Amino acid sequence: FRKVVIKSDNALLVDLIGNGYAADSNISEWRLIYDLCKKDWQLKFQHVPRDHNRLADCMDKVANSELNRLSLFDVISTHARSVFEDDLHQVSIVIGL
Numbered sequence: 001f002r003k004v005v006i007k008s009d010n011a012l013l014v015d016l017i018g019n020g021y022a023a024d025s026n027i028s029e030w031r032l033i034y035d036l037c038k039k040d041w042q043l044k045f046q047h048v049p050r051d052h053n054r055l056a057d058c059m060d061k062v063a064n065s066e067l068n069r070l071s072l073f074d075v076i077s078t079h080a081r082s083v084f085e086d087d088l089h090q091v092s093i094v095i096g097l
Helices: 011-018 028-037 054-064 078-095
Strands: 003-008 042-047
Touching: 003 011, 011 028, 011 042, 054 078
Parallel strands: 003 042
Antiparallel strands: none
């Protein structure tokens, strides 16, 4: 992939890495991420508020509960559907639908 959008609910991390401040960090992981960002590709960092990311968090919890297994989400669970509908409602309020 040559164009990648990286989304995180950690606003500080998005700012540090997206604006190049991680290059001067004492935290080696942040410097490694910054070094990866300088490769031959286009990266865009976006902050996603945690309350707009609940469905992804729900799916992550399911996937991480079964280590070393592929998680296929071909049928949405009742809980995930509820989270999705709440997220959809919140987005429609934010953009004024």
